[in-house]
Amino acid sequence: MVSISGFAQSEKDKTSETVNQATIKSHIGFLASDALRGRDTGSAELDIAAEYIKSRFVQYGVSTVEGMDSYFQNVPLRTLKPATSGTLTLAGDSFTLRDDFLLLEGGETLQGPMVFVDYGTTEDLEKGKIEGKIVVALCGDGTEQSPRAWFRISGEKRKQAKEMGALALVELYNSTQLPWSVLVRFLGGDQVGIDEEEESSLTHVWMNRSQDDLANLTKKKQTGSLSISGNEKIEFNSKNIVGYVEGTDPELKNEFVVYSAHYDHVGVGRADAEGDTIYNGARDNAVGTVTVLSAAENLAKYPTKRSALFVLFTAEEKGLIGSQYFIENSPIDPSQMVYCFNSDNGGYNDTSIATVIGLGRTTAEDMIKEACESFGLGVTDDPAPEQNLFDRSDNVRFAAKGIPAPTFGMGFTAFDAEITKYYHQPADEPETLDYDYLEKFFRSYVLSCRLIGNADETPFWTEGDKYFEAGKQLYNK
Numbered sequence: 001m002v003s004i005s006g007f008a009q010s011e012k013d014k015t016s017e018t019v020n021q022a023t024i025k026s027h028i029g030f031l032a033s034d035a036l037r038g039r040d041t042g043s044a045e046l047d048i049a050a051e052y053i054k055s056r057f058v059q060y061g062v063s064t065v066e067g068m069d070s071y072f073q074n075v076p077l078r079t080l081k082p083a084t085s086g087t088l089t090l091a092g093d094s095f096t097l098r099d100d101f102l103l104l105e106g107g108e109t110l111q112g113p114m115v116f117v118d119y120g121t122t123e124d125l126e127k128g129k130i131e132g133k134i135v136v137a138l139c140g141d142g143t144e145q146s147p148r149a150w151f152r153i154s155g156e157k158r159k160q161a162k163e164m165g166a167l168a169l170v171e172l173y174n175s176t177q178l179p180w181s182v183l184v185r186f187l188g189g190d191q192v193g194i195d196e197e198e199e200s201s202l203t204h205v206w207m208n209r210s211q212d213d214l215a216n217l218t219k220k221k222q223t224g225s226l227s228i229s230g231n232e233k234i235e236f237n238s239k240n241i242v243g244y245v246e247g248t249d250p251e252l253k254n255e256f257v258v259y260s261a262h263y264d265h266v267g268v269g270r271a272d273a274e275g276d277t278i279y280n281g282a283r284d285n286a287v288g289t290v291t292v293l294s295a296a297e298n299l300a301k302y303p304t305k306r307s308a309l310f311v312l313f314t315a316e317e318k319g320l321i322g323s324q325y326f327i328e329n330s331p332i333d334p335s336q337m338v339y340c341f342n343s344d345n346g347g348y349n350d351t352s353i354a355t356v357i358g359l360g361r362t363t364a365e366d367m368i369k370e371a372c373e374s375f376g377l378g379v380t381d382d383p384a385p386e387q388n389l390f391d392r393s394d395n396v397r398f399a400a401k402g403i404p405a406p407t408f409g410m411g412f413t414a415f416d417a418e419i420t421k422y423y424h425q426p427a428d429e430p431e432t433l434d435y436d437y438l439e440k441f442f443r444s445y446v447l448s449c450r451l452i453g454n455a456d457e458t459p460f461w462t463e464g465d466k467y468f469e470a471g472k473q474l475y476n477k
């Protein structure tokens with residue numbers, strides 16, 4: 001009888017064979033070099049990073065996936081330059097741009113009847129007979145409390161409202177987590193987003209309104225209008241990168257495990273005390289990019305039973321945009337993606353562990369633990385659940401569809417000075433990394449990939465998880 005540990009041993013050997021410090025160092029050194037100027041979305045240097053990743057895929061023998069004619073998925077983007085002035089009137093009251101409302105999308109001058117539709121669920125929208133109307137809804141869905149989640153949900157809402165013929169969408173914003181003035185700072189500048197086709201774009205604003213003074217807005221037979229000026233839209237293209245290795249098992253190869261990370265960062269910005277203006281993004285997220293490259297090299301050489309999809313996202317730093325575009329325009333149906341093992345990194349302050357956001361939320365927990373322990377690392381789950389990190393990286397795009405999707409990251413135990421020293425700072429340079437630690441870290445990731453890709457049972461959400469029901473629906477369980 002072959003023992004479990006005997007099997008794990010050979011998987012471990014295969015892992016160590018392809019993952020070593022020299023390779024890791026060369027990848028990170030290039031991707032986080034000053035020459036790539038912080039890999040900002042839309043920059044020529046991010047395209048150079050994309051070419052580098054593609055060139056590695058070619059070297060490793062990673063294929064393009066059926067349905068795509070190259071490794072690159074074009075992501076059409078636009079920058080909205082904010083309006084300089086604007087007025088919104090609703091039910092006779094007049095509101096001012098920035099003080100009272102922000103433009104999220106579109107921005108034509110318009111006028112028409114308005115209708116209040118609660119949270120604007122599909123049902124609400126149908127009941128409201130919204131065609132030709134200014135649709136007024138509350139932000140979110142009534143259960144999610146974080147503005148970040150509201151932002152994500154609002155994209156879906158806009159799409160639906162547009163499909164049903166709405167004239168505009170006004171969402172009423174009221175959050176103690178993120179006061180209006182802070183939101184204006186986040187959303188009041190240039191906004192990068194998916195460049196939606198003219199037919200599916202809809203004027204969309206968030207308005208600063210508390211729930212208590214809705215009375216006027218909910219009265220029947222009201223009208224509204226919007227006039228905006230000074231806003232501008234600049235269109236450009238960016239790329240997600242997608243590679244594929246077919247599984248070896250005649251049945252299980254129909255199941256795809258996604259190994260993903262974002263490869264963009266925040267570019268060039270304000271100088272630090274040393275006068276450095278390049279935000280290199282070694283930790284965030286050259287490291288994540290290289291976890292995926294390491295898995296690609298290893299799995300191309302020693303494929304697992306399940307098929308592998310290696311995906312590098314653009315525009316994560318602009319609001320998880322590359323991953324949003326990927327999941328909505330994927331060459332593989334989401335129901336065939338059985339797991340997404342994402343990697344994203346802000347920094348680390350504990351080299352004895354890997355930190356996996358969502359570790360205990362999927363049944364792959366034991367495999368990930370076993371892999372880390374094989375290379376002498378402990379593994380911990382989210383040290384700061386109040387930060388809601390799980391919903392703040394690309395993995396959430398998959399999770400929201402029902403695909404189990406934790407994020408593998410370098411060890412951290414708290415948001416302390418060791419993290420903030422590098423997080424989104426010019427100091428996040430490749431020379432400041434501990435490569436003895438990184439070797440264990442990358443091997444742990446790749447061995448986890450091997451164990452998940454070969455597991456007899458397909459991993460799933462643990463019972464009762466927030467996304468458990470979405471998963472059951474997606475896979476018809």
Ligand SMILES: [Zn+2]
Nearest residue numbers: 265284317424
């Ligand atoms: Zn970041």
